Amino acid sequence: MNSDPSIQRAMARLRKALEKRMRIDDRAEELAAREKGRPIRAGTLAAYDTAALGRKLRPMLEYDGRGWRALADEIGVTSPDLSRVMAGQDIAAGKVFAICDWAGLDARSFYRAPLGAAPPRKRPRRGLMFHGKSTETGVST
Numbered sequence: 001m002n003s004d005p006s007i008q009r010a011m012a013r014l015r016k017a018l019e020k021r022m023r024i025d026d027r028a029e030e031l032a033a034r035e036k037g038r039p040i041r042a043g044t045l046a047a048y049d050t051a052a053l054g055r056k057l058r059p060m061l062e063y064d065g066r067g068w069r070a071l072a073d074e075i076g077v078t079s080p081d082l083s084r085v086m087a088g089q090d091i092a093a094g095k096v097f098a099i100c101d102w103a104g105l106d107a108r109s110f111y112r113a114p115l116g117a118a119p120p121r122k123r124p125r126r127g128l129m130f131h132g133k134s135t136e137t138g139v140s141t
Contacts, residue, residue, distance in 0.1 A: 051088030
């Protein structure tokens with residue numbers, strides 16, 4: 001059967017578009033599986049969720065327009081450190097704090113406690129406790 005060339009071209013464009021869409025869908029599924037909050041290092045160690053930090057940081061770095069080396073110098077880390085964050089790899093806690101301070105983010109929000117860790121202790125609020133004796137006296141009649 002001899003098909004019309006315009007139909008063959010249209011079918012080729014459709015096939016190409018479908019293949020592209022399938023690749024995008026596969027990538028989306030892969031990213032969604034990664035997003036499920038799987039514990040870093042199987043949850044045995046405390047760590048920072050650098051993948052989430054990288055997702056928050058990327059638009060800021062791209063908006064700034066300078067290169068990563070210049071930004072890293074300003075932040076106080078190395079450009080490979082920024083690259084590691086963007087890839088979701090672990091970096092030192094001090095560097096996480098430096099990056100979060102520069103970006104105006106709360107480093108504690110990216111902290112992942114190890115599995116089975118005790119809940120954090122509540123700190124007593126300062127200034128609310130009175131440790132001295134009262135100077136007030138009772139009213140006498």
